[in-house]
Amino acid sequence: MRAEVEITGLGQSGEGVGRHEGLVLFVPGAVPGDRCLVAWEPGRRRMARARLLEVTKPGPDREEPPCPAFGTCGGCQLQAIGYARELQEKRRIVEDALRRIGHLEVEVPACIGSGEAYGYRAKVSWPIRRGGAGPLIGLFAAQSHDVVEQDDCAVLAPALRRLPSVLRQGMVELGLSAWDGAGGLLRHGVARRARDGEIILTLVATAEESGLRLLAERVMSALPDVVGVALSVHDGRGNRVLGAPAVLLAGVGEVEERILGLRFRVGPTSFFQVHPAAAERLFGTVMDWAGPGDGREALDLYTGVGVLALLLARAGYRVQGVEYDEEAVAFAARNAELNELEARFAVGDAQDAPVPGRDALVTLDPPRGGAQRLAERLAAEGPGRVLYVSCDPATLARDAAILAAGGYRLVRVQPFDLFPRTAHVETVAEFLR
Numbered sequence: 001m002r003a004e005v006e007i008t009g010l011g012q013s014g015e016g017v018g019r020h021e022g023l024v025l026f027v028p029g030a031v032p033g034d035r036c037l038v039a040w041e042p043g044r045r046r047m048a049r050a051r052l053l054e055v056t057k058p059g060p061d062r063e064e065p066p067c068p069a070f071g072t073c074g075g076c077q078l079q080a081i082g083y084a085r086e087l088q089e090k091r092r093i094v095e096d097a098l099r100r101i102g103h104l105e106v107e108v109p110a111c112i113g114s115g116e117a118y119g120y121r122a123k124v125s126w127p128i129r130r131g132g133a134g135p136l137i138g139l140f141a142a143q144s145h146d147v148v149e150q151d152d153c154a155v156l157a158p159a160l161r162r163l164p165s166v167l168r169q170g171m172v173e174l175g176l177s178a179w180d181g182a183g184g185l186l187r188h189g190v191a192r193r194a195r196d197g198e199i200i201l202t203l204v205a206t207a208e209e210s211g212l213r214l215l216a217e218r219v220m221s222a223l224p225d226v227v228g229v230a231l232s233v234h235d236g237r238g239n240r241v242l243g244a245p246a247v248l249l250a251g252v253g254e255v256e257e258r259i260l261g262l263r264f265r266v267g268p269t270s271f272f273q274v275h276p277a278a279a280e281r282l283f284g285t286v287m288d289w290a291g292p293g294d295g296r297e298a299l300d301l302y303t304g305v306g307v308l309a310l311l312l313a314r315a316g317y318r319v320q321g322v323e324y325d326e327e328a329v330a331f332a333a334r335n336a337e338l339n340e341l342e343a344r345f346a347v348g349d350a351q352d353a354p355v356p357g358r359d360a361l362v363t364l365d366p367p368r369g370g371a372q373r374l375a376e377r378l379a380a381e382g383p384g385r386v387l388y389v390s391c392d393p394a395t396l397a398r399d400a401a402i403l404a405a406g407g408y409r410l411v412r413v414q415p416f417d418l419f420p421r422t423a424h425v426e427t428v429a430e431f432l433r
Contacts, residue, residue, distance in 0.1 A: 002039040004056060007032050010089040012097070012394060014077030014423030015049075025050040028142065029071055031081045032089065033059020061085035066118065067154040074142035076155060076421045087111040087417060090425040094393045094415045102397035106410050112285075114278040117420040121156045123192045123274045125241050126164055128171075128178045135171050135178035137164040137189065145239075155421050157193050159225050163201065164189075170218045174211045185209060187234060188241050192268065193225075194255035195276055200228045202246050202268040206235040216249040228252040230268040242269055245327060254331075259283055259307055262314065264335050270328055271304045275418045282416045282426060283311060286387055289412075289430050290361060293317030297360040299383075301350035301374065306332030308363055308389075309343050317361065319343040322353045350374065355381050358433070363387045370395025372402065379406020386431040396427055403431050 005018035007030045016030025018038070024047040030036050035057035038050040055062070065071070065079035078086050087110065095108040114120060129136045129147045138149040151165050167189055171178065179187040188204035201219060203212055208231060216229035228251030234243025246253070246268050257264045257272055260280055266272050273279035286308065290298075293316030300309040303321030305328050313319045313336070321343060323329050332345045350364065351374040360383040364371055368391055378386060379402050386408065390396035400410055408431040416426045 001042045002037065002053065004035060004037050007034045007036060007059065010078075010081075010093065010423075012093055012423065016052075018050075023048060027052050028077070029080060030055070031059050031062045032085065033061055035059075067150075067152075069139075069148055069150045069153075072141055073139050073148040073150055073153075074144070075139045075150075075153065077142075077423045078421050079154070083113070083117045083420065086117075086420070087113050090417055091415055093425060094396075094413065094427050097393035097397040098400065098410075098413070100397075101394055102401040102404070102410075104397070104400055104404060104410050106413055108413055108415065111415040111417050111425065112281055114275055114417050114420050116277075118154050119156070119158055120275045120278070120420065121153075121160075122194075122276060123272070124153070124156055124160060124190070126167075126189045126191075128167070128186045128188055130178040130180040130184055135168055135186070137168050159197060159199060160191050160193055162223060163191055163199075163219070163226075166219055166222045167215070170215045170222075174214055174218075176209075176211050176215060179206070185212075190232075190241065190269065192255065192266070192272070194257055194266075196256065197225055198255045199223070199226045200230065200251075200253070200255055200268045201226055202230045202232055202242070203249070204232045204234050204242060206233070208233055208247075213249050216251075220251055226251070227255070228268070232269065245269075260287070260311060262307075262310055262335075262339050264305055264307060264310075265331055265338060266305055267327060267331060270331055271325075272307075273418060278416065278418045282389070282418065282428060283308065285414055285416075285428055286363070286389065287311050287315060289387060289428070290315060290317075290363070293361075297356050299353065299356050299360060299362045301353055301362065301364040301371070302366050303332055303345065303350075304328050304365070306335045306343065306345065308365065309345070310336060310339055310341050312361075312363065313341040313343045314339075320356075321345040322348050322350045324349055351377070356383050358384050361385050361387065363389070365389040366395075368392040368395065370399050372399060375399040375402040376406075379403050379408065382406070382408070382433065384433045388429045388431065390427045390429065391424065393425060393427060396429060400429065400431070408433050 230246035298317035
């Protein structure tokens with residue numbers, strides 16, 4: 001089937017949304033305001049994923065993507081849309097999820113932008129796969145595990161863009177094989193750039209071989225900003241990127257980040273926001289809403305390396321952080337010492353953490369799957385106030401509905417754009433019992 005449709009909005013994955021005779025069509029690459037010729041498989045009654053065949057009339061917010069791989073590479077979805085419209089659509093996506101999934105009416109203010117739409121991304125994971133003429137290093141194609149070679153990613157921090165070509169050359173010269181789904185040595189390269197410019201790289205390989213140390217030395221020699229290279233061994237199947245805890249191959253095993261005046265040591269595989277400058281705006285809002293602690297208890301769930309927990313401790317809260325990753329908890333404890341702050345950290349499943357009393361504050365920053373079981377426990381016996389940092393509007397809305405059914409009121413929300421040119425949107429939400 002094919003038809004010409006008008007694109008009226010964006011879906012949660014960044015696709016253009018249009019309608020034809022009652023059928024909702026999701027069109028990757030289309031921009032609100034476009035008129036497009038699209039095609040889809042027949043037999044669909046309510047909704048279908050369509051292919052963009054031609055933009056017959058560009059909308060006023062369409063712009064030329066700066067990246068030649070846009071549309072093939074799956075890393076970005078929104079390079080063809082003006083940034084102002086991108087922020088408008090992200091606000092609408094949050095509002096729509098809360099209303100449609102959570103059945104909640106709340107005013108959603110404008111999405112706070114990042115300040116820079118390109119060159120911001122400070123962490124990246126490159127799949128490494130066997131190719132006909134040598135290793136393929138790039139990003140996965142949209143809806144695929146095919147690798148699109150990309151040595152000049154527009155959203156990546158410029159200092160990180162040279163790494164794929166250096167890795168590729170080193171692998172060829174040292175005769176190191178790439179993963180093909182069943183065998184081979186190197187599977188991924190994961191790089192992080194700190195705000196002071198230092199880079200640490202993690203090689204994910206199926207075994208520890210001497211050639212990997214030589215590769216690490218070559219990378220550090222070619223790129224002086226790379227101060228350390230680590231190895232994570234992953235010899236199984238599946239789509240998981242990292243394997244065993246990383247061990248150092250060369251240089252140093254950690255770098256320092258800064259958020260709102262606090263210092264955070266992080267390792268090569270530690271979770272940390274990929275856009276620290278924009279993350280400061282988000283954490284600043286959380287702390288404004290939290291207010292002074294005055295010695296009250298705060299439980300920070302999914303605490304990671306302790307960013308929010310230590311900001312709360314500085315504000316005068318008695319903080320307990322909970323995180324399942326043992327390495328992250330070790331970094332969190334070290335970061336407390338580094339900043340001369342008092343906070344307790346424990347290894348455990350955040351969804352099973354003991355719920356504090358009514359006068360306490362609970363903060364949580366779960367992964368994309370949200371925290372449904374935790375929301376159910378908070379609804380049954382939770383404290384007076386919850387601050388929820390979400391990276392997925394749909395799971396936030398689901399959990400918000402659970403909290404509302406248990407006696408909480410959604411007081412306010414604020415969306416943030418920490419991932420410009422992608423469909424991701426972060427949201428801070430405050431709930432009062």
